[in-house]
Amino acid sequence: MTLFQEPPPASAKHESDLDMMKAQLCETQGKPNCPNAPPPVELLIGNTLTGAKVATVTPPKGSTFYGVTAAADDRTFVVDTDTKIGVADICMARTFYLLKLAPGTSSPTRLTKLAIPSVGCTAAMALSASGRELAVASFTSESKAEQLRIYSVATGQLLHSWSADDAAVFDLGANIIDDENRGLYWVDGDQGLTFPTIGQTAGTVSETVRMLNLAAGGSDLISDSRVIWSMSSSSDENYPAGCEWDQDPLVSADGKTVVCVSVTAAPTRQSKTIPWRLSWLAYSTSNPKAAPLVLYSVTINASSSSGFQLSGLWINASGSAVIGYRSDGRVAVVAKPAFFGVISKGALRSLPIPPGILVGDATATAW
Secondary structure (H helix, E strand, O other): EEOOOOOOOOHHOOOOOOHHHHHHHHHHHOOOOOOOOOOOOOEEEEEOOOOEEEEEEEOOOOOEEEEEEOOOOOOEEEEEEEEEOOEEEEEEEEEEEEEEEEEOOOOOOEEEEEEOOEEEEEEEEOOOOOOEEEEEEEEEEOOHHHHHEEEOOOOEEEEEEEOOOOOEEEEOOOOOOOOOOOOOOEOOOOEEEEEEEEEEEEOOEEEEEEEEEEEHHOOOEEEEEOEOOOOOOEEEOOOOOOOOOOOOOOOOOOEEEEEEEEEEEOOOOOEEEEEEEEEEEEEEOOOOOOOOOOEEEEEEEEEOOOOOOEEEEEEEOEEEEEEEOOOOOOOOOOOOOOOEEEEEOOEEEEEEOOOEEEEEEEEEEOO
């Protein structure tokens, strides 16, 4: 399922940046009938293999969809909304809804508001494989405290919470613009929950994936979790070896594999064209210091200013396959990617590109 914004009709397009600013100000002040207001984001439910649209879900009146996360049954999702249509306010309170799919029936979608309380400043969310619990990561508006809460989907009850006064938790990696479902992962049969940290000291960027044992209790995100994977690289290099630190790595449901993307190059002043190596790397959490398994890698000769972008969007339970995309480094930021598809064991299989997947701005997706 892909979350994307339907393009507005030609008559509703913004004539200039000034019109956009006026519309955003109007929305922010809560005025009705805002001129040039952008349309709300809708949910597109599509067939991954064929690209066919199964259904479109319109958000409740006065709101717009923001993020989406999935259970393991391919039929159960949680989505959230806010009320500032067209305004990227990361600390706007989110309202959570359960979305159930029934393809081929007279009612293929059913959207139900959950009793989970509204949460602002969300960094990421993840629905458990069973669909019974929702994990929500958030931070204070002053970014001084990080919080992780688990709610019952059925009742909205707060089941557990952790916090940390550590700016490295959820920092940079979690895409706080669309409440992404790739910052948190349920593992070990919903008995564990992983989250990223990233920090920078003395020219070195350090990223980790930490795991909470949910049965152990506690309330401190750092002391009650353990590192299952880590990576360090120089912050002085544009394209250092190893993982791209500005993206959350993917974690398999069995907790045994961490997958990241890697873009390496060696720019020189002597040549305008250089080799770029684009890779998806799989690390074993039982031996995280071992060399990674290369799921797929390609070398492309291109301009030193190309700036290739890779992303991992989904990982299977065993960590042997991912869905991802890459740009070709020579297109505008708003263009579709050069590749979107399944990557596994040295091979790739192209899939139809969903309407909402754009280079540099991957929208919220869940499978």
